[in-house]
Amino acid sequence: MKVTHDFIMKTGFEAVTTRKIAALANVNIAMVNYYFGSKDKLLNETIKAILNSYKGCFAILDQTELPAKERLKRFLTDYAKTFQRYPDLLRQIVKHSSFPFESQFEFAHFVKTMGFPKILTVLQEITQEADxxxxxxxxxxxxxxxxxxxxxxxxxxxxxxxPLPDIEQQVEEIMSKMSL
Incomplete structure (x- = not known):
């Protein structure tokens, strides 16, 4: 999985083949298929590990000892930096407009049921908006x-x-334009 992760980071998802991964990992293709069953299952497990790092970003929203604006700012910064590390994953989701891998569906479900409601709660705390x-x-x-x-x-x-400004500057700009 580490080799697959590193390969995705360098070349993107489209270039991944079982043969390339096996060669880079210095193992037989049969071994990759034995442990993962297929290229898609290997990619699914790799994507799952990547998406778990996104889930971690949402934990900051639960730290109610911090002011709501600070929680939102830290969340947005961490979330964007994670996407910045894996821009091809974002592009793949937008390109396919679906979830070709089970791990992507699981993450979308997490965001819908747990992640986005946390964001809305913090936004409500900041803006006092009831609608x-x-x-x-x-x-x-x-x-x-x-x-x-x-x-x-x-x-x-x-x-x-x-050149794009760094993520911190972008988050500051977004929050100031939205009066958050």
Whole structure:
């Protein structure tokens, strides 16, 4: 899995083959198939490990001893930095607009049932907004503003030659524009 993870980091998901992973891991292809069953199952387990790092970002939202704005700021920074480490995963999800791997479906379920409600609770604490539809829209706008530059970074830097500010600056800018 470590070899697969490192290979994904360098080349993206599309380039992964069982043969390449076996060669890089210095093992027989049959061994990869024996332990994982298929390339898709190997990718699923690797993606699961990556997505678990995203789940960890949500824990900051539970630290109620911190002011709500600070929790949101830390969460957004950690979450964006994690996506920044794995931009191809974000691009793959957007490209397929579905979840080809079980681990992606599990993560989407986690975000829907546990993660996003935590975000809405913190936003409600900050804004005192009672309308859940407005809170959901605010949350979606924040994520759009935060993840779009990561998704579009190759286009932005390659064509427009516009360097993106670091994640901390982007989070500060988003929060100030949204009066959070």
């Amino acid at each position: 859940s539809n407005k809170l959901i829209m605010t949350g979606m706008q924040i994520f759009g503003a935060l993840l779009f530059p990561i998704l579009m970074e190759p286009l932005i830097s390659g064509i427009y030659h516009c």
